[in-house]
Amino acid sequence: MSTALPLLRIRPAPNTPVQEKDEAATMPGFFHFLTLLGLHIFAHESVDVVVLEVGLGGRLDATNVVPRPVASGITTLDYDHVAILGPTLADIAREKAGIMRAGVPVYTIPQEATAAAALQAAAAHMHTPLATVDTQWLDSRLQATPSPPHSIAGGAAYQRLNASLAVALAEEFARQVPPGLGLGGQAHNAASHARHTATVSAPDAPIAAALCQGLAASRWPGRAHTVLAAVPGSQGAAQGVGLQVCLDGAHTAAAMLKAAEWYQQERSAAAEHSILMFNCNHGKDPLPLLAPLIQMSWDGVLFAPFDFDKPTSAEVPSVLEVFENHAKLQVEAGTMSDADARQLVQSCQDAVRDTLVALAHSDGAESWPEPPLSQAAAAAVHSGSGSSSGALKDAAAAAVAAAQGSAPQYDLRWQRVLAQVWAVLIRHPSLTEKILKPCAAGTEAQMQAAEAAAAANAAPIGATDAVVCNSIKDALACMGAMAAAAPPSTPSSTAAAGGISWEPKLGAVAVDVNAPALPSLAVAPTVRASALVSGSLYLVGNSLQHLGWSPDKDVP
Numbered sequence: 001m002s003t004a005l006p007l008l009r010i011r012p013a014p015n016t017p018v019q020e021k022d023e024a025a026t027m028p029g030f031f032h033f034l035t036l037l038g039l040h041i042f043a044h045e046s047v048d049v050v051v052l053e054v055g056l057g058g059r060l061d062a063t064n065v066v067p068r069p070v071a072s073g074i075t076t077l078d079y080d081h082v083a084i085l086g087p088t089l090a091d092i093a094r095e096k097a098g099i100m101r102a103g104v105p106v107y108t109i110p111q112e113a114t115a116a117a118a119l120q121a122a123a124a125h126m127h128t129p130l131a132t133v134d135t136q137w138l139d140s141r142l143q144a145t146p147s148p149p150h151s152i153a154g155g156a157a158y159q160r161l162n163a164s165l166a167v168a169l170a171e172e173f174a175r176q177v178p179p180g181l182g183l184g185g186q187a188h189n190a191a192s193h194a195r196h197t198a199t200v201s202a203p204d205a206p207i208a209a210a211l212c213q214g215l216a217a218s219r220w221p222g223r224a225h226t227v228l229a230a231v232p233g234s235q236g237a238a239q240g241v242g243l244q245v246c247l248d249g250a251h252t253a254a255a256m257l258k259a260a261e262w263y264q265q266e267r268s269a270a271a272e273h274s275i276l277m278f279n280c281n282h283g284k285d286p287l288p289l290l291a292p293l294i295q296m297s298w299d300g301v302l303f304a305p306f307d308f309d310k311p312t313s314a315e316v317p318s319v320l321e322v323f324e325n326h327a328k329l330q331v332e333a334g335t336m337s338d339a340d341a342r343q344l345v346q347s348c349q350d351a352v353r354d355t356l357v358a359l360a361h362s363d364g365a366e367s368w369p370e371p372p373l374s375q376a377a378a379a380a381v382h383s384g385s386g387s388s389s390g391a392l393k394d395a396a397a398a399a400v401a402a403a404q405g406s407a408p409q410y411d412l413r414w415q416r417v418l419a420q421v422w423a424v425l426i427r428h429p430s431l432t433e434k435i436l437k438p439c440a441a442g443t444e445a446q447m448q449a450a451e452a453a454a455a456a457n458a459a460p461i462g463a464t465d466a467v468v469c470n471s472i473k474d475a476l477a478c479m480g481a482m483a484a485a486a487p488p489s490t491p492s493s494t495a496a497a498g499g500i501s502w503e504p505k506l507g508a509v510a511v512d513v514n515a516p517a518l519p520s521l522a523v524a525p526t527v528r529a530s531a532l533v534s535g536s537l538y539l540v541g542n543s544l545q546h547l548g549w550s551p552d553k554d555v556p
Contacts, residue, residue: 031055035062049173056081059098071172071198072099073165074108077115078252079288079333087332090114097122105129105198107168109161131168131198138164140203147209149216156224156248158258163215170211171201221551222249222540224262229547230522231480242525243483244268247544249537251280253288256534260292263532271530273482277302277475277543280535282414283314286421287326289535291435294425299529300482301422301466303415304475307542316413319356319420323348326435344434351428352420359423412468419466426466472542480519483529520548 028036035055042050052069054061077093085095093115100106106128108119116132123130138160142148153159207215225247246266250259267274276298280286317325327344330336336344425432469475533543 032062035065054099056084057099058085058095060084060095061098064099068101068104070104070176071169072101072104072106073169074099074106074119075162075165076109076254077111078254079329080252082329082333087329088114088334090118093118094122097126100126100128102127103129105131105172107165107172107198107200108132109165110134129198131200133164133168133200135160135164137200137203138167141167141201141205141207144204145206145212147212148207149212152215153218153220153224156258156262158255158262159220159224163218166218167207167211167215168200170214171208172199174208175199219551221549222247222537222544224248224259224266225540225544226266227544227547227549228522228525228527229480229519230525231484231519241484242522242527243479243519244271244527244530245479245519245533245543245547246530247533247540249540250534251284251289251536253291256289257292259532259534260296263534264296267530268527270527273299273529275300275302275479275482275529275531277304277472277479277531277533277539278418278535279304279306279415279539280418281538282316282417285326285329286322286418286535287435290418290422290425291432293532293534294422294429294432300478301419302469302475302478303418303422303466304469304472304539305412305415306536306538307472307545308538317417319417319424320349320352322417322421323352323424344431347428347431347434348424351424351431355424355427356420358427359420412470415468419468422466472539473546476519476543476546479529479531483519483527 027033038052052063052066054063058064074096077089077096079089079092082092085092089112093111097119100122106123108130110116110132111119119130122128152163227245227247229243229245231241231243244267246263248255248259248262250256274297276293276296278290278293278301280289324345327336327341327348331338331341425435467478469478533540
């Protein structure tokens with residue numbers, strides 16, 4: 001019987017002056033608090049095994065307090081958290097390698113060349129056995145297995161690569177914790193002895209039946225995740241007019257390329273409309289995420305704010321600052337020269353100016369209303385108290401409102417910027433190609449395949465509309481309206497269903513649908529529209545919640 005971890009009290013360093021009511025000095029950060037809470041729960045519940053996923057990952061991660069895990073795994077490395085981990089993939093790999101421990105086996109999957117070299121160097125320095133597995137190794141072993149699983153975690157191709165790493169880690173655990181000896185303390189004792197190799201099973205070795213059962217039963221909500229929903233109040237609802245919602249929380253360039261490829265395969269052939277709902281945190285560079293999506297064919301594009309998000313003090317950038325920040329990040333990453341960056345910024349300045357003028361003339365000033373600020377954000381702006389405090393209070397207020405089931409009034413400034421960025425890329429497609437190539441961490445073959453698939457589905461310039469919705473709930477209602485409506489003949493067509501009006505325009509318009517009912521999970525509806533929801537796990541999680549999905553209700 002284990003003893004629960006004591007509650008930890010965070011205190012400021014000695015001789016550090018602390019202002020009264022200074023929460024930053026008495027409370028851990030967002031992820032540090034979640035890590036403490038998680039470890040406390042694990043100890044309190046006396047769990048036998050913990051699969052602990054890092055946050056930003058590596059040397060500075062809160063989860064790195066674990067002294068000697070049984071084994072560690074490093075998944076695909078890509079550009080994320082660059083302000084902390086570093087601008088290049090080699091920098092990121094060195095930081096991620098901070099989870100390595102002397103004598104503790106580490107498994108990984110194929111990485112970009114400089115990232116792979118950095119992992120190898122770190123493993124040698126730490127005396128850490130390191131091994132790499134891939135889908136070829138997994139497929140070969142599945143062929144040698146009598147009853148292999150027919151599908152893994154939703155069937156997306158990229159999940160097979162993750163599955164190869166999962167199998168390697170599970171087999172390492174089984175080697176260190178033999179069955180029948182009991183788990184209590186055994187894993188700790190086994191892990192306390194240094195290992196000199198990371199053992200990879202032979203390619204022709206069958207996978208154990210228990211592991212096959214785990215692969216077959218694995219689900220990863222929000223990743224390669226498809227649900228079907230019926231549209232309430234729609235014409236023909238008795239026949240179950242429906243909406244296919246494909247959700248993937250991709251939030252890096254490489255992940256978005258794979259998500260786009262998965263959606264093209266997953267999209268229902270019966271769907272008469274294709275819809276995109278997108279959002280990401282405003283502290284992230286959205287261009288690598290939007291570049292693969294802009295080349296696909298969409299009947300409507302929706303930008304909606306999160307119900308709640310991680311607190312952040314980052315300023316909301318302007319549309320031009322989005323492009324300038326992107327160029328700066330590419331120079332720091334070594335994927336773009338200073339001269340190319342200056343040329344890109346100049347091209348973006350011209351494109352942004354041209355697009356904003358075109359939007360103003362085509363839709364009129366009424367199409368670009370100032371989005372409403374939440375009360376907390378408005379108070380910070382008008383009082384001149386600074387955006388940092390206002391943004392944090394606003395995020396807290398939104399989280400409380402969401403927990404209470406009420407709908408806060410969202411700050412839509414970032415969604416408006418995203419819609420403007422989308423319009424710039426639609427109007428100036430040459431920018432997309434310049435942005436897409438340096439951002440992808442995949443192989444050249446993967447890049448060529450993704451570009452070919454995107455080109456085959458490319459929409460005519462100006463045929464895709466960007467709409468800012470007041471909330472995720474309103475965006476889902478818009479999707480339902482499109483599913484229930486006849487296919488629009490032009491982008492400006494209007495279709496109504498259940499009192500919902502869908503009237504897209506090229507540009508950003510704030511719409512408040514206030515639908516009495518939303519699409520909800522249903523069995524085998526007649527699919528009329530298909531939607532991809534991507535860009536953030538927060539967006540995906542909030543959408544699943546509004547659709548009525550829960551882990552025990554994957555299939556209604």
